[in-house]
Amino acid sequence: MVEKRKPIPVGEAVSRVIALAGSGKKERVHIEQSYGRTLAEDLRALHPVPPFDRSPYDGFAIRSKDSKHASKDHPVTFTITETIGAGFVASKKVNEFEAARIMTGAKMPEECDAVVMLELTTQTSKNGQESMSIKRAFKKGDNISFTGEDTKEGDVLVQKGTKITPGVVAVLATFGYEYVEVARKPLIGIYATGSELLDVSEELEPGKIRNSNAYMAAAQITAAGGEVRMLGKLDDELESCYASIREAINQVDILITTGGVSVGDFDFLPAIYDKLGAEVLFNKIAMRPGSVTTVAHLNGKLLFGLSGNPSACFVGFELYVRPVINLRLFKTKPHLLKVKARLSKDFPKPNPFTRFVRSKLSYEENGLFAAPNGFDKSSAVTSLAGADCFIVLPGGTRGYAEGDRIDVLLLESAEGSEWPWT
Ligand SMILES: Nc1nc2c(c(=O)[nH]1)N[C@H]1C(S)=C(S)[C@@H](COP(=O)(O)OP(=O)(O)OC[C@H]3O[C@@H](n4cnc5c(N)ncnc54)[C@H](O)[C@@H]3O)O[C@H]1N2
Numbered sequence: 001m002v003e004k005r006k007p008i009p010v011g012e013a014v015s016r017v018i019a020l021a022g023s024g025k026k027e028r029v030h031i032e033q034s035y036g037r038t039l040a041e042d043l044r045a046l047h048p049v050p051p052f053d054r055s056p057y058d059g060f061a062i063r064s065k066d067s068k069h070a071s072k073d074h075p076v077t078f079t080i081t082e083t084i085g086a087g088f089v090a091s092k093k094v095n096e097f098e099a100a101r102i103m104t105g106a107k108m109p110e111e112c113d114a115v116v117m118l119e120l121t122t123q124t125s126k127n128g129q130e131s132m133s134i135k136r137a138f139k140k141g142d143n144i145s146f147t148g149e150d151t152k153e154g155d156v157l158v159q160k161g162t163k164i165t166p167g168v169v170a171v172l173a174t175f176g177y178e179y180v181e182v183a184r185k186p187l188i189g190i191y192a193t194g195s196e197l198l199d200v201s202e203e204l205e206p207g208k209i210r211n212s213n214a215y216m217a218a219a220q221i222t223a224a225g226g227e228v229r230m231l232g233k234l235d236d237e238l239e240s241c242y243a244s245i246r247e248a249i250n251q252v253d254i255l256i257t258t259g260g261v262s263v264g265d266f267d268f269l270p271a272i273y274d275k276l277g278a279e280v281l282f283n284k285i286a287m288r289p290g291s292v293t294t295v296a297h298l299n300g301k302l303l304f305g306l307s308g309n310p311s312a313c314f315v316g317f318e319l320y321v322r323p324v325i326n327l328r329l330f331k332t333k334p335h336l337l338k339v340k341a342r343l344s345k346d347f348p349k350p351n352p353f354t355r356f357v358r359s360k361l362s363y364e365e366n367g368l369f370a371a372p373n374g375f376d377k378s379s380a381v382t383s384l385a386g387a388d389c390f391i392v393l394p395g396g397t398r399g400y401a402e403g404d405r406i407d408v409l410l411l412e413s414a415e416g417s418e419w420p421w422t
């Protein structure tokens with residue numbers, strides 16, 4: 001008798017997995033290695049930015065009150081005290097009707113409260129004495145880049161769990177973070193199971209196909225911010241598979257296998273979980289593709305039994321593995337970002353289970369559209385190449401027409417969802 005499996009809703013399956021996601025760990029990396037990592041602590045301003053009042057222009061620092069009567073007909077002349085370049089400070093006091101030549105980024109002399117751009121001045125030299133004159137008045141604060149105008153000391157600028165972008169790197173450097181606390185990448189092992197599998201370098205033979213899932217999953221792990229351990233491929237043979245998987249669990253934080261989770265004579269993962277004494281969280285989900293996705297738990301580690309069919313494997317990773325990686329990276333929105341879009345083609349198939357259609361987004365003048373991307377079977381591999389989202393068609397629906405409003409899960413968005421499931 002073939003075992004009868006009871007499908008559970010996607011949201012229920014995701015809940016069971018993330019309840020066992022475990023917690024993230026921290027490590028310190030040099031700022032030059034920080035790009036693409038995730039902050040393990042809030043990033044606070046350690047001092048105001050800019051840290052001193054400075055000139056935003058090349059020009060002259062003046063006391064604004066001295067310019068009060070300046071006009072086209074009656075220019076006011078200032079004696080130049082010195083030149084202050086960026087990185088230097090005034091060495092002389094600026095007195096009545098005196099000005100300091102100042103460059104962009106240089107600290108303002110204490111007595112000055114306005115800057116005049118070089119282009120608005122007329123410069124003269126008499127007996128070695130440099131002067132400049134202006135034809136309009138300036139107010140206190142004109143053309144000054146004030147202390148703290150960018151940020152005040154103590155402000156939280158970037159939150160824990162944020163991916164380090166080039167902009168975040170700039171902020172780290174500004175505050176002197178030579179080393180930064182980031183989330184340690186969870187180490188994820190991948191075993192592809194299947195006696196039909198050839199390596200990527202091998203020629204096709206009758207009955208055999210190349211192992212695409214392991215390379216695909218490795219790329220998905222890297223994209224999500226995890227560390228990959230490629231473990232190779234296993235023949236459909238119970239004892240050797242069991243021994244390899246048992247051994248692999250000790251080497252990694254999370255183990256992914258692909259294939260062998262359905263009810264076939266050579267689908268050994270269910271027997272292996274049993275033999276390991278692992279707790280199976282579910283082995284049937286009301287979704288297509290990936291209904292046979294199985295997740296088990298052993299000694300604090302999650303074992304993901306992704307389907308062998310490439311599209312099912314891909315979807316299983318994005319819905320169940322990705323949020324676990326994200327939670328270990330301290331992300332607060334660990335699931336794929338959900339947005340509303342319109343269908344740009346009919347999708348007439350009925351949906352007994354929730355369907356995740358590999359699709360492509362387009363940004364039109366009248367909004368966001370999503371089009372199913374080619375061959376839609378669970379075994380499809382080529383349609384994965386152009387997919388940047390999943391259209392989500394709820395179970396129990398009878399097909400959809402062009403223009404219908406649908407939910408879409410984005411595969412490439414840095415932003416995530418707190419909980420996209422209803
Ligand atoms: N009687 C039933 N048969 C099947 C059921 C079912 O409910 N009852 N479910 C079907 C569904 S749905 C799926 S999905 C597949 C899942 O199969 P498995 O996860 O057990 O995977 P395999 O049987 O090992 O392989 C399935 C398919 O995928 C190819 N494959 C496997 N590994 C790779 C790889 N690394 N790279 C590329 N392609 C791979 C494999 O050759 C098979 O064609 O079961 C259905 N059957």
Ligand code: MOO
Nearest residue numbers: 289290291312378
């Ligand atoms: O598990 Mo299968 O991928 O539902 O088609």
Ligand SMILES: [Mg+2]
Nearest residue numbers: 260262264267
């Ligand atoms: Mg099978």
